[in-house]
Amino acid sequence: MESNWHLSTVDETLSTLGAKREGLNAGEVQQRLSEYGRNSIPQPKSKTLMGIFLHQFLDPLIYVLIGAAIISVVTGDTTDAIFITAIIVINAILGTYQEWQAENSAQALRNLVKVRSRVKRDNGIHEVDSEELVPGDIVLLESGVKVPADIRLIESHDLTVEEALLTGESEAVHKHTDKLNGNGNIALGDRVNMAFAATTVQKGRGVGVITGTAAHTEIGQIADSLRQTSGEKPPLVQRMESFSKKISIIVLVVCVILGVIGYLEGMPPKEIFFLMVAVGVSAIPEGLPVALTVALSIGTRRMAKRNVIVRKLPAVEGLGSCTMIASDKTGTLTMDQQSVKQLYLPDGQYYEVSGQGYNGDGQILADGQPVTLDGQPDAEMSTFLLAAIMANEGILRKTGDGWEHSGDAVDVALRALSYKVGKDPKFFKAQAEVVEIIPYESERKFSAVFYKREGGQYFAMKGAVEIVLEKLGPTARDKVNEVAEKMAADGYRVLALAGSPATQTDLKQLPDLQLLGLIGMIDPLREEAKTAVKNCRDAGIEVVMVTGDHPATALSIARSLGLAESAEEVISGVELSSIDKLTPKELAEKIKAKKVFARVAPLQKQKIVEAMKSLGHFVAVTGDGANDAPALKSAHIGVAMGSGTDLAKEASSIIVTDNNFASIEAGVEEGRFTFDNLRKIIYLLISTGAAELLTVALSLFLNVPLPFIAVQLLWLNLVTNGIQDIALAFEKGDPQVMHKPPRKPDESIFDKRMNSQIIVSALTIAGVVFGVWLYLMKQPGFNERHGRTVVMMLMVLLQNFHVLNCRSETKSLFRIPLRNNWVLILGIVCAQLLHVSAAYIPGLNSTLQLEPIRMREWLLLLPAAASVLLVMELYKLIIHRKEVS
CATH class of the missing domain: 2.70.150.10 (Calcium-transporting ATPase, cytoplasmic transduction domain A)
Structure with missing residues (x-):
């Protein structure tokens, strides 16, 4: 059509x-x-509870755990299968609960x-x-x-x-x-x-x-x-998919190598298979899915307190990963409320107007002093305000709980001036009587009124400066035009108000009018927006403005925000249409230096996002209108405004309830806190899992009994360590997180620092455990079950201490206040008590092959376990000295 x-x-x-x-x-x-x-x-079809539940299983790490559970069933090891299945179901329930809550919060009129x-x-x-x-x-x-x-x-x-x-x-x-x-x-x-x-x-x-x-x-x-348009996967999903694939391959290779070694050493096939299962159990972080879900849920709740609703859990961390925010202007960076900020009257006096928005708060100031109409009122201001209120069809009135307004935005903003000199608009209405009102029409670009006062009839008109100038006397035009251009250069939308006596109501027979005043209006910035933009830029995040407004208006706002300085950093939708056939990469080269995109059409905004992604950015896009929806869906993280349309919300992963860019900045901060906590959890689980794997491998290489059986490894990974890794998710964020650059989009979770600290801690833990295991085996009357009980307790104690190391990858644990995470302290105590109790509970102790341990043995194990603290504190000190040297 x-x-x-x-x-x-x-x-x-x-x-x-x-x-x-x-x-x-x-x-x-x-x-x-x-x-x-x-x-x-x-x-779009609404998500069902069952659909959300089933979606929780679409994760590579879950696939690995399901495979492990199936193998356990096939081999008749139902205990392991029950453990693994329970953790999968718990993870799915937690994820479903969180996403269902978020989906209900995001529901709106359709x-x-x-x-x-x-x-x-x-x-x-x-x-x-x-x-x-x-x-x-x-x-x-x-x-x-x-x-x-x-x-x-x-x-x-x-x-x-x-x-x-x-x-x-x-x-x-x-x-x-x-x-x-x-x-x-x-x-x-x-x-x-x-x-x-x-x-x-x-x-x-x-x-x-x-x-x-x-x-x-x-x-x-x-x-x-x-x-x-297919939605972009959040950064966390991409990283975790990569992590899950890598760990699956590594575990498979290790299992095969150890299986071959076992075969060459003459082990029976069934023992080899159980060995491979034990190795797989020790290497796979079974508790990770639940820990991640809990960490993301905590991040979700913290974001909700800062006016950010998360619709999809991985998006919690996504904001913290973004390297660029493409922000809408109206209502996000600005108030979306026209406000008069400056007046110029015929005597040459400029007036500043305080307050903003559709209310009567604020004052009209002349040289810093408030203007009132009591006592000896300013005659020119009185004449100006009378004409402005008479040529006005807006409504603005004080109510019991605030301000009520309706009608044209300009009319409402002008009525606010009346309150700012201490008068209700009725004060002016009582001084005159409307004879005829001429409403604004785009063809005329002005509105006008004929009114009577003190026995005479008058005419007043307000509108675009170029239209009103034509009605002024020739000598006044140049001066008025000069002042209007100066106000426009300062970023104001300028209107003119003029009037004269009028003996009749024929517009064609009016005498030359006299200027009554120039009005400088603006959709004011949100007070906190400039600081929020600066904080994002300090955090290494590029911020660009994408708006449907006029380029001059957009540039003025961008200058106020510190986003752009010159017109060269602005590009309009018309200019974009001339390069419409370029590929995203070619388009990116054309626009990569632009900071303001004005008069942009909906699909152009989407192409801008695709172009920025082709440059390697992780892009977060904000918007509220239906015109923003395609770009929101194409972005890595779509951020819809709470007052926006359903199309925008449906396309987004995050909704900002107060429409405020400052809340987006808060979301970035919380996202970075969440990612840091996820790293701490992964650090704990991978380092302890690697230590268990090393201990089992050393036993195999030296042809000694395994210190742990498969069900004991599951107990360590899912229960005792599982309590602590979840507790790490409650760690408070580092206040310096917004002074660090964003992670590189292609950066793996396992960077150089993560890899080195995992290796050092895993070697330490494995060395201590295996050393104690060898010592026990050499003791007269060695009992294998009791020996496993002792090294199991040692491993739990090592995990108790090591989780304190995991609170920070750089800071000494002695510099981190305990009050930052009382949940973790409680988790350490609970993990220890739970393990001690397991040795006494009938059924559980036989399943885990545990027996009570003597207090003397526990006290002797304590300093051995504390060795991991000493090693990791020395490691942090050495690394810190290398970084500052």
């Missing part, structure tokens, strides 16, 4: 659609319903286009469900209604439409019906003779013919692109 309806006249559009101004008849409607289908956008509409049909006006609308229907629009389909306007009476959810522009668009000149590259926000599905009429009335329904609307095309 044709999409360039804005380039056609009204008559051409009606002719092409086979429509007429009086509307379709019932037969035509039915025929078109059959041809085009109902006007509804297919919604009726973007399902509304009732007034339509001309069968020579009358009828109200129908929007799903029954068809191309060619004549629809009536009025203030407050949601546009039900894409419409070419054929009548417009002061029609203003809020299109932010589709275009990203903060200002409502004034509509007209004239054909536009140009080509198909005209941005959506500039197609002022069209109204688009899911946008809202702010004020005025209009009539239009439907040009597209359902998937043929602009929002429908966005929804369709979402279905065709």
Whole structure:
């Protein structure tokens, strides 16, 4: 179906659609319903509880554990199978609970286009469900209604439409019906003779013919692109998949090598198989899935306290991995509330206006002193405010619990000035009587009023500076234009207010007007946004702005944020369309130095994301409108705003409830805290697992009895160590985490530091355990079961001490306050008590082949186990000295 309806006249559009101004008849409607289908956008299926539960098993490490459980069943070792199965199910339940909660938190209204509409049909006006609308229907629009389909306007009476959810522009668009000149590259926000599905009429009335329904609307095309776009895997998922594959291969190779050695030493096939199972059990970190899920769940709860809802658990860490944030402007970096910040009156006086947003808080300041209208009021300010309030249809009033507003954003912002000089707008309304008001229309670019006061009649108009200048006397124009240009250069949207006495109400017979004042407005920055952007950049994260606003407006905001300095760092959607056919990599070369992307169309935003990814960035994208949804889904981490559309939320992994960029920065910080804790957990599990593997391998090489049997290794990995690794997830974050660069996108979890500390700690633990095992075997009357009980206790004690090492990879444990993680201290105590108790519990002690240990033996093992603390403290000291030298 044709999409360039804005380039056609009204008559051409009606002719092409086979429509007429009086509307379709019932037969035509039915025929078109059959041809085009109902006007509804297919919604993605909601996730079921069972679907979320089953999704928890789609993890390579879980596959390995399931394989181990199956092998255990085949070999008749049901105890091992029960242990492994229990841990898999617990992990799935924890993950399901967290994601189900997040999914419920993210639920919102899904009726973007399902509304009732007034339509001309069968020579009358009828109200129908929007799903029954068809191309060619004549629809009536009025203030407050949601546009039900894409419409070419054929009548417009002061029609203003809020299109932010589709275009990203903060200002409502004034509509007209004239054909536009140009080509198909005209941005959506500039197609002022069209109204688009899911946008809202702010004020005025209009009539239009439907040009597209359902998937043929602009929002429908966005929804369709979402279905065709595959979501990007979060960094943690990518890293853990890589880790799981590597550890599976390593374990398989080690098992085969040890099996071959056993065969060459004459071991029976069944013993060889059980040996391989024992090695596999010791090497595979069975407790890791649960520990990761718990760590991510803790990160989720911490993020929720900072206004960030996580829909998908791996995304908790994802924000901390990002190297670039592509942020929307309106409502995220700014307040999305027009505010008057500067005034210029004819006497040459500039006034600064404090406060921001749609409220009366703040003051008008002249040379730093508040302006009031009591006592001897400023005559020019009184005249200015009277005209501004009279030529005004907005509403702003104080209520019991705040401020209530409605109407045009400019009118509301001007009414706020009245409160800022200590007067209710009624104060001015009482001084004059409206004779005739002329509402704003985009064709005129001004609004005006004729009013009477003190026996005389006056006229006042406010609007675009270039329009008001034409009504001023010739001598005033140059000066006013000069001041207006200066205010515009400072980033203000400038309006002019002018007036004069008027003996009649004919606009064509007005005398030259006199300037009453220039108004500098801005959608103000969120106070915390600049600091948040700086913190992200200090953390090595590039921040770019992607917006539908005008390039000049976007650059002004970017300068205030410290994002950009010059126009060379800005690129517009029109410029992007000229390089539309470039590959993502070619596009990336063109835009890699750009910091501001203005007047950007929805699919262009998605291409920007793909280009940045091709440069090697891990990209987080923020947005709230339907226009942002494709980019949100394409990004590594999609961050939707809480007030945004359902399409945006559905495409995202994270939702920021307060729409604030500062919360995104907080999410980055929490993400980095979470990843650090995940590293601590992995460090603990891999180092202790490697120590167990080394101990078993040494026993095999030296042809001595194994110090552990398979079920004992499972007990160590899943129960005693499992309590401690989960407790590590509660560790408080390092305050310096936002002063470090982000991890490289291709960086493995196992970097140089991780590998070296695993090797040192694993060798230490294995050396101590195997040394004690050899010592016990040489004692007269050696009892193998009691000997295994002793080395099992030693391994538990070593884990108890080693978990303290894992609290930091760089800091001495003596420099980390215990108050940072009381849960860990409790976990160490519980792990020790649980293991001691296992030796006394009937059934469990026989399964684990344990027996009670004497207090004297426990006390002798304590200093041996503490040796791992001494070794790792020396290791950290040596590494620190190397790094600073």
